[in-house]
Amino acid sequence: FGFVLLAVLRTMARMQARRLRMLIMQPRMRMRITRRLYTLQKKYAIMGQALPLGKKYQVKKGISRTGDRLESSRLCKAETMKRIGYLFGDICTLENLYLAHLNASKGKRNRKEVQRFEADLQANIYQIQQELLQHTYTTGKYSVFIKYEPKRREIYKLPYRDRVIQWAIMQILEPIWHKCFNADTYACVKGRGIHSLLRKLRRDLCKDFDGTRYCFKMDVKKFYPSITHSVLKEIVRQKIKDSDLLWLIDDIIDSADGVPIGNYISQFFANLYLSELDHQIKEVLKVRYYYRYADDIVVLAADKRYLNGVQIYINDYLENDRLLHIKSNYQIFPVESRGIDFVGYVTRHSYCLARKRNKKALCRKVAALRKKGHTSKEIRLMLASRLGFIYHCNSVNLLRKLDMKDWKEVDKKGNGGLTGSKYPIDAILNREIHLQAAKVEPSKRNDGNCLTIQYEVYEQLHDKDGGLLWNDEAKTQPAMGWVQHISFTGSTNLQHQLDGLDLSEPVRCKIIKQPCEHGRCFYKFTSVTE
Incomplete structure (x- = not known):
């Protein structure tokens, strides 16, 4: 009788837990609990407590202070996530290293460092392979230069052999990490980009006028230099368990402060760092119109107060989970009155224009080339890339003013230069x-x-x-x-x-x-x- 009673009590406890879990999964209740958790985090050290948001999400680690360093509570995917190993051997094969050299040298064959590497190609690739297998490789020294496009940026450049190694890594890891990115991440993802994002944004604005009345636009303050190495390493370890590969990735991460702009692998690190935020916004908050390009984020909604709540959620997540800060110039505004200045274009519900800075740059280039005596047809050929960028928005009047009406002479609209x-x-x-x-x-x-x-x-x-x-x-x-x-x-x-x-x-x-x-x-x- 005692065993039967114990079994009945266990069954009743399971049913009660299931009812409680279903209640918590309701959107409003879930938001209240999430906000309550973040409120508690600011007052108490929550060590090892679990937020009951279902099996997919749980609180992994609580707040603790070690000196001035804050390790914040983090809402993350459960530890049952499948981790992949046995990748280092594929990276170190001669075939993969040779393919990495071909990819790293595209468009750069005339550079002296590439020519020196190719002068003794087999020996250099074999040396790289041995350094990786014997764990004697260390990331080379960076050369730093400044670019103003349009603001001041420090660009870090590695020696060519180090760039080959990063290509070799990403040829194996890119399809694995690509699965971690949701459909609303557009930077440095194969098959996506600026114009894919622009088409999606314009389609959503045209399709749902009422649901996209207001826009929340923000970016992260000094994003790349502010990435914390310990957090980034932990994110990498959520998907990769190969100890040899983790040694190599850790060496690249620790080679500079933050994540250096200019490394081929840095763009993937940046996407990974905010990938969990993408899933939080879409799967926990259930935000419908969300777009991210690198550290620039745009959220659309029908209610301004709703966007204020999204801003608070993102700010708390970045500060507590990623040790980052939103720029103070974030904006919440009606789309029709200002337009969304994003990825080089200003987009409204009914039309899209090029950003003023890009139009001015095109006009200056055209004026300079005309001053040198070039014809309109020559100018169109020399500025084909800039004209191609302008072509993706409503630019008929701009091209007419620049005497660029014969655009079809440059762009064959996918005909590959063939006529008929x-x-x-x-x-x-x-x-x-x-x-x-x-x-x-x-x-x-x-x-x-x-x-x-x-x-x-x-x-x-x-x-x-x-x-x-x-x-x-x-x-x-x-x-x-x-x-x-x-x-x-x-x-x-x-x-x-x-x-x-x-x-x-x-x-x-x-x-x-x-x-x-x-x-x-x-x-x-x-x-x-x-």
């Missing part, structure tokens, strides 16, 4: 074409590459207005001729067939669709006579 009217590739199947040129570029819509082909096909001619041309008044004899077109396809088979093909002169051929197994098919170039 667009034609679906299925429309030319089994028809004779004169293949003139081809180009393979990364696809902007799908994974993999996109093949662009330029060709001529024999068809009925059109006039300037798009009407059909005829050889007689009765319109019984169409005017025929060879017309130039371009087509796009992701067919890997066509790409392989064109690899190394000499297209200095047009090639007569046709494209057929060849069936294969499982009901699939592929495109293939073949002779006209087949």
Whole structure:
């Protein structure tokens, strides 16, 4: 009877705990408990207490003081997070180190330090491998220089061999750390960037006017120099358990104060440092419109008081968990009255403009080049990158004032520099074409590459207005001729067939669709006579 009674009491206790957990997981109650926790942290030393926010989150460590250092209470993912090991061997392979050299030297082959490294490439890569395996490697000395773009920044530069090692590390770690970043982090994440963020921001502003009336905009005070090494090392250890790799990462972290701007690996450290904040904002506070680029953060909402609460939460988190501080010039304002000045653009609900500083810089460049006697077409080619940046916003009037109306001469809108009217590739199947040129570029819509082909096909001619041309008044004899077109396809088979093909002169051929197994098919170039 005693055992039965004990089992009943245990069952009742579990049911009561489950009801309490479900109650706590309600958003309002969760916010109250979270705020209460942070209030208590300022008054008491909470050692080892757990915040019951469900299995996914828990308080890991309480407040304690060691001299002037404050180790704050931290809301983090549970210790059951899967940690990955046995990575150091992959980093130290000769193949990975050679690939790291190729990536680190892109666009820098003419520099003397790269040429010296390549003069005895095999010996240098082998030496790096041995230093890593024997744990004799130490990060080299930094050379520091100042850049003003637009504000003063100290840029740290490592010797070339150290940059190769950082590339070797990130070639293995990047796909692992990429999974830690949520969809609202855009800096230094493959497949994202400034313009991905801008498109998402403009889409949200257009889609939900009422829900994006107010904006909270902030950034972190001296973010990179203020990153604490002990906190960063602990964050790295939440995902990595390879002791050899942790030795190497610790050596890089301790090589300078904070995280030096200029290191290839620094941008990933910075993203990791604030990655947990991203998850807190989206998963605990349930904020719908949140965007982060490096240490710049924008939050949109319908209520100004709600954004004040978000600001308090972020400020407490950064000060207690990351030992960082928000800049005092943070802003909460209505979007329509001021616009969101973010990632180089000023965005409102109905339109987007380039930041005033960027427009002035473009105008100065154009004026300087015109003063040197360059033509408008030459200026467009020389300033293609700046014009490309301006092209992503509402810039028709600006380009017209700068006499940049012929933008299409510079930007082929994804045609790879090939000319001709667009034609679906299925429309030319089994028809004779004169293949003139081809180009393979990364696809902007799908994974993999996109093949662009330029060709001529024999068809009925059109006039300037798009009407059909005829050889007689009765319109019984169409005017025929060879017309130039371009087509796009992701067919890997066509790409392989064109690899190394000499297209200095047009090639007569046709494209057929060849069936294969499982009901699939592929495109293939073949002779006209087949």
